[in-house]
Amino acid sequence: MNITQFNAWLKAPNHTLTMGILNVTPDSFSDGGKYADPNQAVNRALHMMEEGADMVDIGGESTRPGAEPVSLDEELNRTIPVIESIRKQSDCLISIDTYKSAVAEAALNAGADVVNDISGFTFDPKMASLVAKKNASVILMHIKGTPRDMQKNPHYDNLIEEIKSFFQQQVELAKMAGVRSKKIILDPGIGFGKRLEDNFAIIRELGQIRAMGYPVLLGPSRKSFIGMTLDTPVEERLEGTLASITAGIMNGARIVRVHDIVETRRAVTITEKIMGLN
Numbered sequence: 609m610n611i612t613q614f615n616a617w618l619k620a621p622n623h624t625l626t627m628g629i630l631n632v633t634p635d636s637f638s639d640g641g642k643y644a645d646p647n648q649a650v651n652r653a654l655h656m657m658e659e660g661a662d663m664v665d666i667g668g669e670s671t672r673p674g675a676e677p678v679s680l681d682e683e684l685n686r687t688i689p690v691i692e693s694i695r696k697q698s699d700c701l702i703s704i705d706t707y708k709s710a711v712a713e714a715a716l717n718a719g720a721d722v723v724n725d726i727s728g729f730t731f732d733p734k735m736a737s738l739v740a741k742k743n744a745s746v747i748l749m750h751i752k753g754t755p756r757d758m759q760k761n762p763h764y765d766n767l768i769e770e771i772k773s774f775f776q777q778q779v780e781l782a783k784m785a786g787v788r789s790k791k792i793i794l795d796p797g798i799g800f801g802k803r804l805e806d807n808f809a810i811i812r813e814l815g816q817i818r819a820m821g822y823p824v825l826l827g828p829s830r831k832s833f834i835g836m837t838l839d840t841p842v843e844e845r846l847e848g849t850l851a852s853i854t855a856g857i858m859n860g861a862r863i864v865r866v867h868d869i870v871e872t873r874r875a876v877t878i879t880e881k882i883m884g885l886n
Contacts, residue, residue, distance in 0.1 A: 628866065630665060676756065707726055720744075752800070797827075798852075827865035853872060
């Protein structure tokens with residue numbers, strides 16, 4: 609998928625897109641260190657596209673629970689050369705996974721198309737205006753706390769209503785900054801400041817978030833709520849991931865963010881057949 613096709617999809621998101629995860633970090637929870645070398649990262653991105661990914665999401669800072677932030681220069685050094693190299697070889701859709709406006713701007717200048725902000729415009733006050741100025745698409749994610757402390761006893765009185773309220777506030781902020789409605793995607797933030805049962809409740813009640821009128825992204829891939837429930841290590845969470853994705857799509861998700869492209873595409877195809885979407 610290229611940017612022209614993606615913009616058309618945003619006007620009518622009637623089928624599910626697969627976003628491939630590419631962490632160019634030494635410490636991400638699942639693939640940390642595997643793609644720290646730029647050449648390996650570029651090859652992995654192109655391979656994911658061959659496997660059927662609709663876009664690749666490139667992140668230069670781990671946001672796993674307890675992760676320490678990295679410097680601006682380090683994040684730029686990890687991500688920008690990879691984006692530039694991919695763009696020279698492909699017109700594929702590229703997302704930059706960052707909450708820093710300076711990284712987002714450099715990435716968009718290098719050829720990225722989408723900003724994936726885990727803070728939903730709350731960590732960097734310049735991010736909303738930057739996205740508007742660049743006319744970029746943006747994924748606004750819900751998070752409670754920061755990656756360093758988000759899993760230290762998170763609490764909700766009404767989980768879904770609090771997430772919806774957050775989105776209402778941040779979408780309004782985005783629009784006031786000049787971000788177009790058709791450029792906004794919502795991500796409820798599986799595993800980001802959520803208790804074990806919260807993650808299942810989000811997937812179960814995803815239709816309430818979809819009803820807000822924006823495409824919804826779901827990112828359950830290999831996450832700890834699956835491991836805790838099945839008592840499995842990271843490398844044995846594929847089945848739980850696919851079950852989560854299937855339920856998520858049936859409840860309204862239209863982008864799934866995953867590590868395993870081939871298996872996910874197969875699950876998406878069958879799920880959409882069941883739903884009568886293709």
